[in-house]
Amino acid sequence: MKIDVAEGSLFGLDNLPYGVFSTPGTGPRVGVRVGDQVVDLAAALGDEVFAQPTLNAFMAQGRRRWDEVRERITELVSGEVPDAAVHPVRAVTLHLPVAVADYVDFYASEHHATNLGRLFRPDSAPLMPNWKHLPVGYHGRAGTVVVSGTDIVRPSGQRKAPDEAAPTFGPSRRLDIEAELGFLVGTGSELGSAVPVEEFAERVFGAVLVNDWSARDIQAWEYVPLGPFLGKSFATSISPWVVPLAALEAARVPTPGQDPAPLPYLTEREPWGLDIELTVSWNGQEVSRPPYREMYWSPAQMLAHMTVNGAASRTGDLYASGTISGPEKEQRGAFIELSWGGREPVVVNGEERTFLADGDEVVISATAPGTRGGRIGFGEVRGRILPAR
Amino acid sequence: MKIDVAEGSLFGLDNLPYGVFSTPGTGPRVGVRVGDQVVDLAAALGDEVFAQPTLNAFMAQGRRRWDEVRERITELVSGEVPDAAVHPVRAVTLHLPVAVADYVDFYASEHHATNLGRLFRPDSAPLMPNWKHLPVGYHGRAGTVVVSGTDIVRPSGQRKAPDEAAPTFGPSRRLDIEAELGFLVGTGSELGSAVPVEEFAERVFGAVLVNDWSARDIQAWEYVPLGPFLGKSFATSISPWVVPLAALEAARVPTPGQDPAPLPYLTEREPWGLDIELTVSWNGQEVSRPPYREMYWSPAQMLAHMTVNGAASRTGDLYASGTISGPEKEQRGAFIELSWGGREPVVVNGEERTFLADGDEVVISATAPGTRGGRIGFGEVRGRILPAR
Secondary structure: OEOOOOOOOOOOOOOOOEEEEEOOOOOOEEEEEEOOEEEEHHHHHOOHHHOOOOOHHHHOOOHHHHHHHHHHHHHHHHOEOOHHHEEEHHHOEEEOOOOOOOEEEEOOOHHHHHHHHHHHOOOOOOOOOOOOOOOOEEEEOHHHEEEOOOOEEOOEEEEOOOOOOOOEEEEOOOEEOOEEEEEEEOOOEOOOOOOOHHHHHHHEEEEEEEEOOEEHHHHHHHOOOOOOOHHHHOOEEEOOOEEEHHHHHHHEEOOOOOOOOOOHHHOOOOOOEEOOEEEEEEOOEEEEOOEHHHOOOOHHHHHHHHHOOOOOEOOOOEEEOOOOOOOOHHHOOOHHHHOOOOOOOEEEOOEEEOOOOOOOEEEEEEEEEOOOOOEEEOOOEEEEEEOOO | OEOOOOOOOOOOOOOOOEEEEEOOOOOOEEEEEEOOEEEEHHHHHOOHHHOOOOOHHHHOOOHHHHHHHHHHHHHHHHOEOOHHHEEEHHHOEEEOOOOOOOEEEEOOOHHHHHHHHHHHOOOOOOOOOOOOOOOOEEEEOHHHEEEOOOOEEOOEEEEOOOOOOOOEEEEOOOEEOOEEEEEEEOOOEOOOOOOOHHHHHHHEEEEEEEEOOEEHHHHHHHOOOOOOOHHHHOOEEEOOOEEEHHHHHHHEEOOOOOOOOOOHHHOOOOOOEEOOEEEEEEOOEEEEOOEHHHOOOOHHHHHHHHHOOOOOEOOOOEEEOOOOOOOOHHHOOOHHHHOOOOOOOEEEOOEEEOOOOOOOEEEEEEEEEOOOOOEEEOOOEEEEEEOOO
16 A cells, blocks of 8 residues: 655654554564554564564664665655555554663753752752763663553652651652653663764664653652652653654754863764754643753763763663753743742643642653654653552 | 582582573573582473573562472482583683663661761761661662673763862772672562562562672762762672572571661561671772671662552562671771771772772672571672773
C-alpha cells in the first residue's frame, strides 16, 4: 500500500521516529511512524535487528548505519509498502522503546534552577556557584523509566514541613511534574575515555520527551546532602517515539549564550541548542509552553561533561535535560514553579490546582521545525495519577 | 576428586560464595569457591542456569531455590567432585559476577557522615536534620561498576579550592576510597509496591565488598544541590565473590541503637546488623579496620526505604552501605577521614600519604563469623591507580 501522510502531519518523511510496538498475538518489535501508520521494520526490511523488543541492538550499530536505514526507510515509504507491514497507530500497543542502561538527569535551564533555588533555599543565592561552570546533574533510577500511558501511583514517603518537629509518613502532598527532553546514547564509550563535544552526533541516537515526576515534599526533606532520591525514583515517563537526531537538523540553534565562557572540554564549535517547543496539558487544558531553545547547556555539553571523568557510557543510556522553563511564567515546565511553591494556584478547567490531585492527567507534547519546511512532532508523554496504595 | 579445605580457611563449607569465572579457551560461567578451588556449577550440577556469564538468572530464582542449591553444593563438595569441574582459584579469571541493574549508594555510618559533614561543611551541624530519620542515599552509575583487579584511571574534572576564583580542569588531586559493603537484590519488586523490612532475606541474594572510589575535589565542587556525580561515577569496584546471605547468619547482630525510633516502615523485628570486620590495605600496609557492626542503618532498612515510594527493584540491583567507619581513627573507611581532609598525613611504608598517588594499590578484605565456629571471608576488592589520560 501507499502510505498517506496528511498535509501538516507532524509525522511526515522528515521525522520518521522509531518505537517498539506490538499487535494482538505478536510480540514487541521495532517500527517507524509515518503519518498515522506504524511500519513494521522487521517485516518491511527483513532485518533481524528490528525483530527485537527494544531499539538497543539497532542503536548500538552507530551513526553510519542509522543514516543508511533512514535513507532506506525514506525510499520504502515513498513507494509501495507491503500491507502486512503497516498498522494504524491506533491499533498497536506502544512499549518502552529502549532497555535503559544508566539514567542521568541534568538541571540545564537557568530559569528553572533559579526558580527552584528561590523556592527551596529562599535565604541563599538561587544559583549555586558551580551552576554556570558545569551542567549540574545526578543519576536517577533506570529501572523505573516507563513508557507514556503508564499510570503513576502516588508515592508515599517521609515529609517534614519546616514548621513540623519531626517527619511523618504518608502519600506525597506535593506531587509534581518536570517537562524535559531526553537523549539516548547509541554507541557508548569505554571506561577511562571521555566523549568530546564534537562526538555528540556520532554517539547519540535520538531524543524523547520526559516527564520526571517529582514528589516535592519527599524531595525537600531527603535531598541534603546527597541529592534527590525517593522524591524522583518512583517513576519517570518517556514518550514512545524516539525522534532521530537527523530529524532535528532544522531545529539546531546556538544556546542563549554562556558567561563565563565554559572550560575547553565544554566549548562547542557547532550549535546544539534545539528550537523545540513543548506544551504541557493538565487535564486537557494547556498550562505551559516550555521553550527548549532557552536551555543554558546543550545536550552535547551534557554528554561531554558526563564522561569527562572517564565514566563509560553504554547503548541505552538516557540523559535528560532537567525541567525546561523559559523566562515567562507561562513557560515554566514544573507545577512548583507555575504555582510558585503552591502559593499561587493554577485554575485548571475551573478548579484550583497547585500540585497533582488523584485522577489528574498530564500530557506533554512537542514540535520542532522539520527539514522540509513544516514541523515535526515528538509523540506525547502521558500519565495519570492513581491514589497511593 | 575430594576438595581439601585447609584448617582455618575463610572459604569453608559455611561460606560457599558464588562468582563468575573463566579458564583459557572457555567462556565465563558460574562457580562456587571452596577452599582454594573453584567448582564449575554448570559442569558439576548439569544446570544451564549456571552456564551463563552472570549470576542474574540464578539470582532471579528466589530464596527457596538458593537454599536448595546451597544444600546440593554442600553435599556435592563433601563428597567426590568430578575432576573436570574443579579449577584452582589461581588458574581462573574472575569476572564481574552480576549485570548490575540500578546501583544505589547509602550513607549509613554515623561516624562517617559526621566526619564528612565536619570536613565538607565546617560551619554547620555535621549531621543533616534528616540523617537519623532515614537512610540517606543516592543513585550511582551502574555502568561503571567493575570487578576487583580492574585498574582505575585517575579521573579528570573540574575542581575549585575555596581560595580559587574559578574552577580549573585537570586530574583529581584528592583521589580517595570508600570501604563499603554491597547487597545484591535477587528477586525484585513491582512498580508501585514497597518491600517491607521483613522481606529482606527473601529478596537479597548476598553481599560483596565495595570500593566506591571518590575524587573529593571534583565532588566538593559539583555536589550542591543534586549530590555526587562525576566525583564518584568514574569507577566502583566490587569483590568477585558474592557471599550468600545464608552464610552470614552467625554475623547477625542488632544495630547499635537508633534514637529517635524510626518510623514504622523502618522498624526491624529481627536484627540485620552484621558483625563483619573489614581491613583496608594501602600498598600492602594495613591502614584501617572498619567495623560493619557500627553501622547505624541495617541493609534491611535500606531496602525498605529504597522501595517505600513504590520504586521497582530488579534482579541485579546493587545497593551499598556507604563508607564504613567506626568511632576510632584506625576504623575509618576513607582516606579523607584517616588524613582529616589531607591535614594529617598517613605514613604508608615510610612515605607520607594523604590521598592516592599514581601506582598506589588498595585492597579491602573482610571476614565474619561463620556458622561452624570459625570465620568466613569475602574475597578481596583490589584496585591500582593509573595516571590520568
